[in-house]
Amino acid sequence: MNRITARRRHPLARYAVLLLALVLIGGFYTLVTAKSNERADAAIASGKADDVAEGKKLFELSCSSCHGLNAEGTKQGPTLVGVGAAAVDFQVSSGRMPMANPGPQAPRKQPAPWVNETTIRQLAAYVQSLGGGPAVPGNEQVDAALGDKAKGGELFRANCIQCHNFVGAGGALTQGKHAPPLHEATERQIYEAMITGPQAMPVFNDSIITPQQKRDMIAYIVGVRDEPNPGGAGLGRVGPVTEGLVAWIVGISLLILAAIWITAKKRQAQ
Numbered sequence: 001m002n003r004i005t006a007r008r009r010h011p012l013a014r015y016a017v018l019l020l021a022l023v024l025i026g027g028f029y030t031l032v033t034a035k036s037n038e039r040a041d042a043a044i045a046s047g048k049a050d051d052v053a054e055g056k057k058l059f060e061l062s063c064s065s066c067h068g069l070n071a072e073g074t075k076q077g078p079t080l081v082g083v084g085a086a087a088v089d090f091q092v093s094s095g096r097m098p099m100a101n102p103g104p105q106a107p108r109k110q111p112a113p114w115v116n117e118t119t120i121r122q123l124a125a126y127v128q129s130l131g132g133g134p135a136v137p138g139n140e141q142v143d144a145a146l147g148d149k150a151k152g153g154e155l156f157r158a159n160c161i162q163c164h165n166f167v168g169a170g171g172a173l174t175q176g177k178h179a180p181p182l183h184e185a186t187e188r189q190i191y192e193a194m195i196t197g198p199q200a201m202p203v204f205n206d207s208i209i210t211p212q213q214k215r216d217m218i219a220y221i222v223g224v225r226d227e228p229n230p231g232g233a234g235l236g237r238v239g240p241v242t243e244g245l246v247a248w249i250v251g252i253s254l255l256i257l258a259a260i261w262i263t264a265k266k267r268q269a270q
Helices: 002-008 013-045 051-062 085-093 117-129 149-159 187-196 211-225 240-269
Strands: none
């Protein structure tokens, strides 16, 4: 016991403990970055060998003014290190990026003239090479035909209707932001939004909502927006409040017009 106590009091003991702690931290960091680089290398390998180089040129030309020359971020735009290829595919394919005007939220719009499948792949490969992140999902991952609409509806109502409405019609949020309607979003864009959490949306990674559950939700969204409205105008399909408001305004207006017409007839008769 005395030997152990003596060693603990040795002048070099504190340095030995510090060195051990640094070794452990360094080993953990190496393990984490190795896994991240493996994901990035796998994503890059899925495209052409020169995708990263071409993507860097596109980034410097169209994105660096807001995100920085090395994607480190600026006051106008956040860093893109670690966001992944899926985030690039979602933002660029939906026209949200490049952003035309600064604002609380980037709206969906027509993509820029230079945007196509090739340029999106190249730009995504470059951003993926900066630090990994969610990769672009494959066709099978986003196939609505492989999902269960009923289960997807339950999941959608539990996680999404607070912002997107129960049929994906969208809604207003705070500070000038909004949850966009899902009518124009493709199946891949819906999946990518869940795994990247764009803007005010939270991230629903695989530990929260599994890939199969994501397909179920996509099946529900696609199924709802493709349903016809046999009863007449859908009125945005935002529920009975809107329908009641329209019925009230139209009904009251008709009653007022009828009262005016009856009064005018009586005056003519007199």
